Amino acid sequence: MISWLLAAGLMATAPIPHLASPITQDTTKGKVVYVKWCAGCHGDGGAGDGPAAATMLPRPRNFTGAVYKIRSTASGQLPTDADLIRAIDEGLPGTAMPAWKTRLSDGGRRDVMAYLKTFSAFFADTSQHVTPLKFGSAPGGGAGADALRIGRQFYDSIGCRKCHGDQGGGNGPSAPTLKDDADFPIFAADLHENWRFRGGGRAEDIYRRLRTGLDGTPMPSFSDLIDQEWLSDEQLWRVAQYVRSLSPASPPEVRDVIHAPQLRGALPLAPDDSAWTRVARYWFPLVGQVIHKPRWFDPAVSGVWVQAAHNGMTLALRISWDDRSQSPDSAWLPFVRRVLSTVASDDSVKPAPQLWPDQLVVQFPVTIPEGMERPYFLMGAATQPVYQWRWTSVPPRRAVAGLALGVERFDTLPAAAAPAAQAVYEQGEWRLVLSRALATADTANQLQFRTGRAIPVAFFAQDGSNGESGSRMAVSSWYFLALDQPTPPRVYISPVVAMALTLGLGLMVVWRAQRPRGRGRGRDPGGA
Amino acid sequence: MRKLGMVTAAVLAGAAALGAVGRPGSTGPDQGGGTITGKVKFTGTKPAMPMIDMTEEATCKAKYTMPPHEETAVVNANGTLANVFVYVKTGLPAGASYPKPATPVVLDQTGCHYVPHVFGIMVGQTLQIKNSDGILHNIKAKGTKNRPFNISQPSVMTSDRTFTAQEVMVPLECNVHGWMHAWVGVLPHPFYAVSGRDGSFTIKGLPPGTYTIEAWHEKYGTQTATVTVAVGAPKTRDFTFAAH
Numbered sequence: 001m002i003s004w005l006l007a008a009g010l011m012a013t014a015p016i017p018h019l020a021s022p023i024t025q026d027t028t029k030g031k032v033v034y035v036k037w038c039a040g041c042h043g044d045g046g047a048g049d050g051p052a053a054a055t056m057l058p059r060p061r062n063f064t065g066a067v068y069k070i071r072s073t074a075s076g077q078l079p080t081d082a083d084l085i086r087a088i089d090e091g092l093p094g095t096a097m098p099a100w101k102t103r104l105s106d107g108g109r110r111d112v113m114a115y116l117k118t119f120s121a122f123f124a125d126t127s128q129h130v131t132p133l134k135f136g137s138a139p140g141g142g143a144g145a146d147a148l149r150i151g152r153q154f155y156d157s158i159g160c161r162k163c164h165g166d167q168g169g170g171n172g173p174s175a176p177t178l179k180d181d182a183d184f185p186i187f188a189a190d191l192h193e194n195w196r197f198r199g200g201g202r203a204e205d206i207y208r209r210l211r212t213g214l215d216g217t218p219m220p221s222f223s224d225l226i227d228q229e230w231l232s233d234e235q236l237w238r239v240a241q242y243v244r245s246l247s248p249a250s251p252p253e254v255r256d257v258i259h260a261p262q263l264r265g266a267l268p269l270a271p272d273d274s275a276w277t278r279v280a281r282y283w284f285p286l287v288g289q290v291i292h293k294p295r296w297f298d299p300a301v302s303g304v305w306v307q308a309a310h311n312g313m314t315l316a317l318r319i320s321w322d323d324r325s326q327s328p329d330s331a332w333l334p335f336v337r338r339v340l341s342t343v344a345s346d347d348s349v350k351p352a353p354q355l356w357p358d359q360l361v362v363q364f365p366v367t368i369p370e371g372m373e374r375p376y377f378l379m380g381a382a383t384q385p386v387y388q389w390r391w392t393s394v395p396p397r398r399a400v401a402g403l404a405l406g407v408e409r410f411d412t413l414p415a416a417a418a419p420a421a422q423a424v425y426e427q428g429e430w431r432l433v434l435s436r437a438l439a440t441a442d443t444a445n446q447l448q449f450r451t452g453r454a455i456p457v458a459f460f461a462q463d464g465s466n467g468e469s470g471s472r473m474a475v476s477s478w479y480f481l482a483l484d485q486p487t488p489p490r491v492y493i494s495p496v497v498a499m500a501l502t503l504g505l506g507l508m509v510v511w512r513a514q515r516p517r518g519r520g521r522g523r524d525p526g527g528a
Numbered sequence: 529m530r531k532l533g534m535v536t537a538a539v540l541a542g543a544a545a546l547g548a549v550g551r552p553g554s555t556g557p558d559q560g561g562g563t564i565t566g567k568v569k570f571t572g573t574k575p576a577m578p579m580i581d582m583t584e585e586a587t588c589k590a591k592y593t594m595p596p597h598e599e600t601a602v603v604n605a606n607g608t609l610a611n612v613f614v615y616v617k618t619g620l621p622a623g624a625s626y627p628k629p630a631t632p633v634v635l636d637q638t639g640c641h642y643v644p645h646v647f648g649i650m651v652g653q654t655l656q657i658k659n660s661d662g663i664l665h666n667i668k669a670k671g672t673k674n675r676p677f678n679i680s681q682p683s684v685m686t687s688d689r690t691f692t693a694q695e696v697m698v699p700l701e702c703n704v705h706g707w708m709h710a711w712v713g714v715l716p717h718p719f720y721a722v723s724g725r726d727g728s729f730t731i732k733g734l735p736p737g738t739y740t741i742e743a744w745h746e747k748y749g750t751q752t753a754t755v756t757v758a759v760g761a762p763k764t765r766d767f768t769f770a771a772h
Contacts, residue, residue: 067676076669076677076689122675127692158682159664162704173584177706181670213678218703220666220680224687 026107030115033108038116041096046119054344056096057298059184066120067181069214070199072132075221078122080132084113094196094302133211133223135204139234142203142241151242154235158222160243163188168246169428171324174218176332176465181216185338188218190322190428193302194247201247207240252283252303257454257480260308260315267309267316271424271431276318279307284459286474291378292407294347298339299474300324300463304360310483315449316435319360319459326425327393327464328355339467351472356464358393359473360432363458364447364481366403374456377478379404385411387447389419389434393464397423399434403445407471413445438483451485561733562757565764568723568743570609572771575601575747580640580707587663588640588705598707599645601747608727609769611646612745613697613713615720616731617752619739626717632656632688635700635710637665637681642700642710646746648720649712651691658686664704671698674714696744711746743767 035044041060043049048062061068070087071079088109091099100109117123141147155161163178165171168191180186194201199209213221225231261279268275285303288296300323307318325332337353345351365375366387380386382405390410391399399421402412419436438449449455459476462468577597582589602610632654636643638661649655657667659681667687668678673695679687691698691714702708713720721729731741738756748769755765 065672065676075679076675078675128675158680159704162664174704174706178703179706181668181676213680215676215678218666218668218678220668220678220703222680224679224685225682228685228687230683230685 025114026111027115027118029107030111030113033104033112034115037100037104038112042116046116052096055295055297057184057339057343058095058180058186059182059342060096062182063116063119065181065216066117066122067216069216070209071212071215072135072208073130073212074133074223075213075215078128078130080130081113084116085109088113090200092198093201094193094198096297135208135211136233136237138203138207138241139237142237143245147238148242148245150235151238151240151245154231154239155242158225158231158239160239163218164191165324165428167427168192168243169322169324171428175324176329176335178218179338180218183338184342185335186217187300187324190302190324191243191246192322194244195251196302201244201251203237203240203244206243207237210236210240252305254285255282257482258282258306258308258457260310260481260483262451262484262486263309263311265311267311267314267435268318269316269420269433269435270422271318271320271433275309276307279309279318281305281307281318281320282479284476284479286459286461286476289378289407289460289471289473289475292471294345294351294471296468296472296474298343298466299461300466300468301461301474304459304461304476306459308481308483310438310449310451312438312451312486314435314437315483316433317362318431318433319362320429320431321360321461322428323358323425323430323463324428325358325463325465327358329465330355332465336465336467343467351467351469353467354469356462356467356469358430358464359460359462360391360430361460362389362434363387363404363460365456366445366447368447368450368453368455374478376406377458378475379407379410379460381406382409387445389436391421391423391432391434393423393425393430397421401436401446413442417442417446449483451483454480454482457481562736562759563762564731564734564739564741564755564757565762566614566729566766567727568609568612568614568729568745569727569766569768570603570607570771571768574603575771577601582640582705585640585663585705587661591639596639596641599709601745602645604725604727606726608723609745609748610723610725610727612723612729612743612767612769613646613648613711613720614723614729614731614741614743614767615648615696615713615715616717616734617740617742619737620717620719621735621737624717626650628653629718633712634658635712636660637667637702637708640665640702640705640708642702642708644710644722646697646711646722647713648722649691649714650718651694651714651716653690655689655691655712656686657681657689659684665702665708666704668701668703669698669712670701671695671714674698696742697746709746713744741765743769745769748772 039050041050041052046063048060053060066078068079071083089101091097122128161172163172163174170188170190175188178186178188199205210222213219226233283303283305286301288299290297301321304319304321309316340351340353364387375384375386385403385405388404389399389401399419400412401417401419402410404410419434421434423432440446456478458478460473462473580596604610628650633649634656636658659665662684664682666678666680670676673693674691694714694716696713697711698714700710719731719734721731723729734757736758740752740754742750742752744750751767753765755763757763
């Protein structure tokens, strides 16, 4: 009963305070939870080497070293219990580590936290200092132009761009060389995707990471700069606020249907045509292709932004996505080598590192389906091919059209059938516009786009500098593309007519209702 | 343009331009006692060290008159091996404790290069990490017996850190400049030295006794030797590492 009350008390407190050790932390019970839920990735001995670990990047935490990324303590110090509980509760976004808050009981999470501390002697060493840093609160005006200007100034002066890039795309000059403490390759965070930040995406979270560093990774602590008054606490907050401003206000929402408005006149075929700023963009998350061998659990492209427009004759799709490298780039070859040697492959032949290009595939059915049935999403099948546009970053950066009959087979259509492609790579981002006539002569092999229909569409992406080629790719499921129809004039006229009729009828009713009353009065005396 | 033959000298010249690397001599106390001296010899083909491309870091590149090379294995002109950490591994009286020096050990980052490349420090002694370059370096210590740390130094500044446990060796690295590596041997006693430009080392002030000394090199691994030391009679013990 008492432990239940304590648990209830803990639940009511957010964030969870430092758990005093006398509160139930049962390592025996923790081990049961650990073996059932954690060992598959983190390994029986806590060394981060469970059966699932070999395909993962980043690798699961190795508890034996007691080195943790997400802490409230100075770089080099152990995490607090609250830090560990937080990681268990919230998970580490952008990695395979899920949030356990709703999956395990409060007691279960606390016990497993106690158990994983037993993997390292550091936690039992009482001479270790574990003191949370004092984090002030955010200075106001964090989203204002002045704050962001100061933040940007210090983003430059403390050298963030070295790894994270000039615009935060994770593509700085040192990015291809980065390794973690176990010599596994590691990406500098793409600062445009704060929903994937390991320790949370709020300015407060970013500020804490700047103060503590992410131990075990190349990300250092900047606390010494404040201690030595090289930088004020407020200025470091401004850096955090600036970094926060590089991502959208809220994580992108996934919507099923891409609406392609009908534009008048020529379509914007250049990726940076200002007309695209007036077209809605849709986010589609991508995941590793883990169905067809060789599988790929570590895609570098986390999703694509898609915009579409047509003009009654032609369809244009603008696809943009973050990619740290303009592959093929020889600076990334050592990174490719490290990725392929780190990630276990189920390929029959271990792939040799190469300078692969970046690729983007847009997939449609060959014809618009009449019912709900769609071809197999993963590049179709021999019995039911899919119609694809495949673009590659190798100059001249053209796209081809063709039919995919499963992952292994792609039949390219004649060059004349290829969609027009224009691509720009800038600051860690590809922007690509693919366009094609709505109707073509080859109706047997090429999808005929029609307005007012839900046209299935899917996307695939590859980052050559992450070792992605063949079936090592990022995939989406089917979504829909809808080409808006021009609004016929009757849409505007009908409501007016209907309103006029309603009004006329209403007036007539009133007039009729009033007339019998006058007559009735005259009639009543003579009534039955 | 210099001849190719000069390339082998570039390591030495580059290092010389930056000040001495792996300062020879002892860090041991000078109050008498036994001494172990020796040379670390090297046999076989001198390994070619890859050149470091510092194009990305103009400030550092400008500090070199000749292209800098990696220092994974530095063979001296006299055929000896530099940057070998030699220390007393076992044999000291149980329970003896040795005062840590009040002066810090300085690790400088200059020309995107650590000076010294290999050094020793006592448990609790201050390591003063200095950034003379004035550009961003991060200093990551990847100890396993000591807590690892990773701190940022974006300008000319110093940061002090200490180590709490014996560990041979703690790797230090900069992730901004992936070629920057240094190694620190952390010991609870002062009986260690690093082979220098002439390949020699000296460990002084040892109480009489029989010791196991170990020579550690980042590329060629470790060797041990047993040495009996008496007061007033310096003992010579050489090591030989072979190319592989």
